[in-house]
Amino acid sequence: MADKIGYARVSTADQNNPQLQLDALGAEGCLKTYADKATGTRVDRPEWEACLAGVQPR
Numbered sequence: 001m002a003d004k005i006g007y008a009r010v011s012t013a014d015q016n017n018p019q020l021q022l023d024a025l026g027a028e029g030c031l032k033t034y035a036d037k038a039t040g041t042r043v044d045r046p047e048w049e050a051c052l053a054g055v056q057p058r
Contacts, residue, residue: 003031003032004025004028004029004030004031005030005031005032005033005034005051005054005055006022006025006026006028006030006032006033006034007025007033007034007035007036007047007048007051008021008022008025008033008034008035008036009021009035009036009037009038009045009048010035010036010037010038011037011038011039012039016037018035018037021035022035032054034047034048034050034051035047036048
């Protein structure tokens with residue numbers, strides 16, 4: 001079975017804290033999680049890029 005990697009993103013003041021998403025990803029067994037706080041118009045998402053860079057085919 002492959003290792004699970006998770007990504008969470010919050011984008012509004014109401015979603016200022018990604019903890020609920022991170023808890024859910026942890027409950028699903030994600031060994032590594034990444035999280036960005038970004039508006040919908042912001043293009044750069046460094047944690048998403050790090051997540052993609054960390055995924056390697058086996």
